[in-house]
Amino acid sequence: MSNTPNTPPESGTQTSFGFRAVPETERQGLVNQVFSSVASRYDLMNDLMSGGLHRLWKSEFVAMIGASRGESPFKLLDVAGGTGDIAIRYAENSGPNATAVLADISPEMLAEGRSKVAARGLSSRIRLTQGNAEALPFPDRTFDAYTIAFGIRNVTHIDAALREAHRVLKIGGRFLCLEFSECQVPLLDRLYDFHSFEVIPRLGKLTTGDSESYRYLVESIRRFPNQEKFAAMIREAGFERVSVRNLTGGIAAIHSGWKL
Structure with a gap:
């Protein structure tokens, strides 16, 4: 099998679903079917795809949020929050005035997340809501931080999602x-x-x-822009002081930007 993606048609009505070209209007439904299928095994899926490294990556990611343990309230929006890994880590490592809203387009993923949040006794600090990253159901200037982990490559219009994050x-x-992302270490990439x-x-x-x-999910990784191209998209959405931190040779990356 070739690992080279098909060249997507130039027509604005077509987009990629993995290496396949599909009508743009159908892509979100296809993505929803994937996550409906894997929701109950999503944590296992992340272990398979990262060899368990996602747990270390997420810990480093959450440490960068910087929520205060003091008196000041701090509000996080975790988009495509799935089974709650980021929101739960954030709440457990922040002060009592730090709260989170977990938004996901998939009701099946939200159900898994709701069960995990309740089991950790965090229902009073983490609110779950169904929402599309491209059209978030929140007012302007609501949140202190916006996170999205292993979700943005599944969005049909990434530029729209980034603009919503900024809004x-x-x-x-x-952000x-x-x-x-793109592995940048010879041999490791092979x-x-x-x-x-x-x-x-x-597996x-x-x-x-x-x-x-x-x-x-594997093919969607290869379709996603590399570190530099994605950083440029973040800047185009209005963010400043954009930076990239590679993890495990670039297999994953943390992109950061500020609304100034």
């Missing part, structure tokens, strides 16, 4: 994105490709009976 942040608010295209779909089939969802 809902307060002046001085911070943080954790996402799989090992990573083999793991991605040969190992992950087979998905063996452990969950679903190889196609995992194949899409």
Whole structure:
């Protein structure tokens, strides 16, 4: 099998779903089907895709939010928050005046997140709501920080999602994105490709009976802009002081920007 993505048509009515070209109007529905299928096994999926490294990456990511343990309230919006990993880590490592809203477009993912939040006794500090990253149901300048982890590559119009992130942040608010990116270490990149295209779909089939969802998720990583291109998109959305921190040789990266 070739690991080179198909060239998407130039027509504005077409977009990519993994390596496939699909009508733009159908992409979100296809993505929703993937996450409906994997919701109950999403945490296992992240372990398979990252070899368990996502747990370390998320800890580093949450440490960058910088929520105060003092008296001042601090409000986080975690978009595409899925099963609650980021919001839960944030709440458990912040003061009692730090709260979070977890937004996700998938009701199945929200159900998993709601169960985990309740089990940790955090329902009073983490509110879950259904919402599309491209059209968030929140007023302008509401949040102190916006996070999105392993979710933005599944958005049909990434530029629209970035503009929404900028809109809902307060002046001085911070945008943080954790996402799989372009491996920049020779040899490691070849090992990573083999793991991605040969190992992950087979593991998905063996452990969950679903190889196609995992194949899409791997392909979506390759379609996502590399570190520099994504940083440029963040700047175009209006963010300043944009920076990139590579993790594990660039297999994942944390992008940061400020609304000033």
